[in-house]
Amino acid sequence: MEKVITPEVLQIYKKTELAGFEVFFVGGCVRDFLIGKKIKDWDMTTNATPEQIQEIFPDSFYENNYGTVGIPFENKIEDDVFEKNYVEITTYRKESGYGNFRHPENISWGKNIEDDLSRRDFTVNAIAARLRNGKTEYTDPFDGQKDIEKKIIKTVGDPDSRFSEDALRLLRAIRFYAQLDFKIEKKTWDALLKKAFLIEKISKERVRDELLKILGTKRFYEGIELFDESGMLDMVFPELAQGKGVSQVRPGRHHTSDVFTHNILSLKHCPSNDPIVRLATFLHDVGKPYVASTDEDGHVIFYNHEVKGAFVAREIADRLRLSKIQKGKIFTLIRWHMFTVDEKITDSAIRRFIRRVGVENVADMMDLRIGDRLGGGTQVAESWRLKKFKERVGKELNPPFSINDLAIDGNDIMHELKLSPGPKVGEILKKLFEEVDEDLSKNNKDYLLGKIKEIQK
Numbered sequence: 001m002e003k004v005i006t007p008e009v010l011q012i013y014k015k016t017e018l019a020g021f022e023v024f025f026v027g028g029c030v031r032d033f034l035i036g037k038k039i040k041d042w043d044m045t046t047n048a049t050p051e052q053i054q055e056i057f058p059d060s061f062y063e064n065n066y067g068t069v070g071i072p073f074e075n076k077i078e079d080d081v082f083e084k085n086y087v088e089i090t091t092y093r094k095e096s097g098y099g100n101f102r103h104p105e106n107i108s109w110g111k112n113i114e115d116d117l118s119r120r121d122f123t124v125n126a127i128a129a130r131l132r133n134g135k136t137e138y139t140d141p142f143d144g145q146k147d148i149e150k151k152i153i154k155t156v157g158d159p160d161s162r163f164s165e166d167a168l169r170l171l172r173a174i175r176f177y178a179q180l181d182f183k184i185e186k187k188t189w190d191a192l193l194k195k196a197f198l199i200e201k202i203s204k205e206r207v208r209d210e211l212l213k214i215l216g217t218k219r220f221y222e223g224i225e226l227f228d229e230s231g232m233l234d235m236v237f238p239e240l241a242q243g244k245g246v247s248q249v250r251p252g253r254h255h256t257s258d259v260f261t262h263n264i265l266s267l268k269h270c271p272s273n274d275p276i277v278r279l280a281t282f283l284h285d286v287g288k289p290y291v292a293s294t295d296e297d298g299h300v301i302f303y304n305h306e307v308k309g310a311f312v313a314r315e316i317a318d319r320l321r322l323s324k325i326q327k328g329k330i331f332t333l334i335r336w337h338m339f340t341v342d343e344k345i346t347d348s349a350i351r352r353f354i355r356r357v358g359v360e361n362v363a364d365m366m367d368l369r370i371g372d373r374l375g376g377g378t379q380v381a382e383s384w385r386l387k388k389f390k391e392r393v394g395k396e397l398n399p400p401f402s403i404n405d406l407a408i409d410g411n412d413i414m415h416e417l418k419l420s421p422g423p424k425v426g427e428i429l430k431k432l433f434e435e436v437d438e439d440l441s442k443n444n445k446d447y448l449l450g451k452i453k454e455i456q457k
Contacts, residue, residue, distance in 0.1 A: 001025070001033055001129055001136040008073040009042045012057070012087050013131070019056045021048040023089070024113055024128035024139065031124050034148050035180065044089045045116050045128065049109060053089055066107060067091035092116040095165075113139050121162060121169045122176065123147045123154045151182045159191030167198035170232065171210040178214050178223030196231045207236060208320040215275035221268040224282070228264070239312050240282070242289040250299045257377075259288045266375025272367040276326050280333040280364075281371045283313045287334075310335035332361055333368050341389040348438040350389075350396050355437065359397060366390060403433040407445045408452075416449055417456055428455055 243259030287309025
């Protein structure tokens with residue numbers, strides 16, 4: 001193990017040991033080393049108290065009640081280029097009294113490494129390792145190494161107790177299932193089903209973080225399937241659950257499933273690796289149950305479902321505390337996912353499409369469309385019309401026509417209308433751009449100077 005530890009991290013480990021304390025690598029870094037995965041974070045545990053750790057590392061920071069001290073360091077990426085990072089060292093601890101189903105009410109420092117490992121969630125994460133004479137020595141009281149060999153996720157001790165202590169472990173079990181390509185042990189799964197209702201006790205931010213991690217794995221579809229099977233999806237995404245049993249079947253159309261099944265299959269086939277684009281694809285038809293009606297022939301229709309869906313998805317994104325940029329992307333992708341790819345579409349309509357979705361979202365929109373097509377039952381990811389449309393969009397994007405390409409600028413507007421700098425100038429420029437983008441022949445100075453007077457009136 002010593003060979004794969006970065007020099008900076010190894011120095012922190014050895015400095016703690018030289019100060020006379022026990023210190024172990026623990027958790028995900030040990031698990032990933034045993035699996036053979038690349039290690040992102042090196043976490044350690046020790047019998048030193050937080051105060052003693054800070055005496056060894058004066059630049060460290062301690063801002064919690066859980067005995068975790070952060071030790072900053074810089075690791076060299078290339079010549080004269082360094083990346084700031086930090087290692088977490090946590091004092092052995094014992095926990096009890098999980099009144100809020102998430103955080104322990106009572107924390108005491110543990111006497112040994114076994115005390116510390118006994119409080120952890122799953123056996124594969126309850127393995128400690130320390131370096132001894134060039135070899136790695138493991139402390140594994142719950143047979144986590146055997147479970148790694150069997151590829152199973154199993155709780156430390158009684159699964160009912162583990163999930164009741166910290167309900168986020170319900171989602172973490174599914175995340176490790178998807179992330180590690182392991183199976184969840186039957187007793188653990190049965191307890192997860194029984195305790196699934198506790199997910200509603202967890203903050204939406206923590207649920208969001210775990211969901212995005214699941215959506216970021218290679219087995220994201222299988223993870224979301226298990227999330228649904230557990231019953232937690234209905235609690236976290238009740239709007240999506242409304243699509244269960246809402247048929248989309250119409251004569252002459254390729255849809256053969258209900259709305260929910262279409263959404264989850266679209267997620268399965270979305271080619272993007274971006275968790276937010278995958279989430280948008282999963283939610284893309286969330287508006288259908290809200291607008292479902294029938295036409296004169298009695299066939300189901302979902303008029304304006306993309307508009308309703310965009311606002312429903314925004315509410316979901318708000319609830320999950322997604323960032324402003326993430327919320328904007330999801331709203332845009334869902335709002336405009338019903339774009340037309342008819343071969344007769346004009347160049348100005350192509351530019352209007354780019355303007356609506358934003359240059360930064362064009363490729364993501366294409367990925368959502370592919371997921372939508374395959375999730376609806378078509379066998380071909382891209383129709384010839386979609387391929388042609390993508391080619392034409394590509395031509396318009398290279399280079400894209402932008403507001404900076406107008407034949408006049410803000411100074412011309414201020415001079416012509418005797419205006420001072422301000423929002424009004426930007427509003428006029430935007431209106432001119434929208435008109436010229438429809439007909440590039442209008443991009444000449446005389447025409448635009450005359451037009452701004454009309455706009456001002």
